[in-house]
Amino acid sequence: MRSGLLSNSMEEDGVISAIIPQVSVVVPIKDEVESLPHLLEAIATILTESGLTYEIICVDDGSSDGSAQYLKTQAEIRSDLKAVILRRNYGQTAAMAAGFNYAIGKAVVTLDADLQNDPADIPMLLAKLEEGYDLVSGWRKQRQDAALTRLLPSKIANWLIRRITSVHIHDYGCSLKAYRAELVADMNLYGELHRFLPALAYIEGARITEMPVRHHARRFGQSKYGLSRTFRVLMDLFTIAFMKKFLTRPMHVFGLWGMVSILSGGAIGIYLTWVKIIFHEDIGNRPLLILAVLLLVTGVQLFCFGLLAELLMRTYHESQGRPIYRVREVVAKKTE
Structure with missing residues (x-):
């Protein structure tokens, strides 16, 4: 177990550094103005009652319903809220990356702004993180969504992602997750990669686990997701699969198949040459010749x-x- 993750201060050479929040709560937002008052109150209440120092980083991703203005107003009067307003809608991955960049807490928690994730589960995730894990992912075991349009595609996608990435968690789509700050600093997000954060963390050598969390039916607005995202998810899944195996050695995949292709084409070429010389057959119109050249x-x-x-x-x-390795810890005998 790693102690001190959620301590209030750090001491180096007898000097007490400035207090760093124990938790940074990152919330990407797109048109959730009705949910925001309830969400901010719930986060503040549960973390205060848990005795944790915290900051809330709300990233507005091009909202058009007044969410940005509400956040700016609240950020001017609340010391625990930081509002990051993006210039336009960049997508949830970019919004989450912006939140990570502005977070200064020792642990980072992400959740959706639609109140379907329950802020009351945050202390539980943080307690699990203290057991030595680098990432604790929420599992919406009793998910409150439409069975045909949300649950079935999600189950299929999660099964496929597990098979390809070898990271065996049940619910990749759950936004409620807790991370160590140093892990977040190592992950670069782009495309739609926010869906594959556990897989990215695995590439960085993280210790990952999951915990069942509560999930509520949507109270306000409409879901921003649909079946149209399937193609983007598949493309990013192929990217993750490649990064997982060949990030530091791409020649092992391109070179391998290149040599197989060259050797196959060469073997066919030798065979055709043998046929031409020994049997004096015409090989100019043979499909094998085209295949050999193509290979x-x-x-x-x-x-x-x-x-x-x-x-x-x-x-x-x-x-x-960036080194090609990640150090978990360094242990050495202290000199007196």
Whole structure:
């Protein structure tokens, strides 16, 4: 167990540093003005009663219903609220990334603004985080959504994501999650990758678990999600699968298939040459000749893609000073 995650202050060389919030609650928002008063009150009440220092970071993702104005008004009179207003609608991934960038707490909790996630579950997730986990994901075990349009697609998507990523949690779509701050700092979000945060955390070497959480029926407004997001989710899933296995060694996939293609094309070419020389048969109109040329050209292209990908990965890591490893902790004997 790692102690001190939720302590109020840090002491280094006898100097007490400024108090850092124990928890940063990040809430991406899109047209949820009716829910916001209830949500902010619920978060503040439960965290205050739990004796936790906290900040609430609400990220308005291009709302058109007055959510942004309400947040700005509240942020001017509340010391626990930070309103981040995006210039337009960028999507939930961008809104969550913005919240992560502005969070300064030792632990970060995310949840939706529609009141379907219950803020009363936050202390439970944080307590689990204290047991040594880096990410605790909520599991909407008794989900209050439409069976055909929401529950069935969700079950299929979760099964597929589990199979491809090897991260075996039940509910990837639950926004209620708790993270260690250092884990959030290591994850870069883009596209629709907020759905795959546990898989991204797994790539970073995180210890992950899940806990059943409450889920309520929507009280205000309408859901922003539909079946149209399926294609985007699938594309990002392929990205995650590639990153999981080949982030630091892309040549292993491009080069492998490139060599297979080159060797196959070469073998077919040798066979056709043997037929031409030994049996004096015409090979110019044979489909095998076209296949051999195609395989050779494709193999060379894949091999070149692998080389380019290797250079890009080196640029990615070296330009940002990002190591190819993550250190969990360093243990050494103290010198007296």
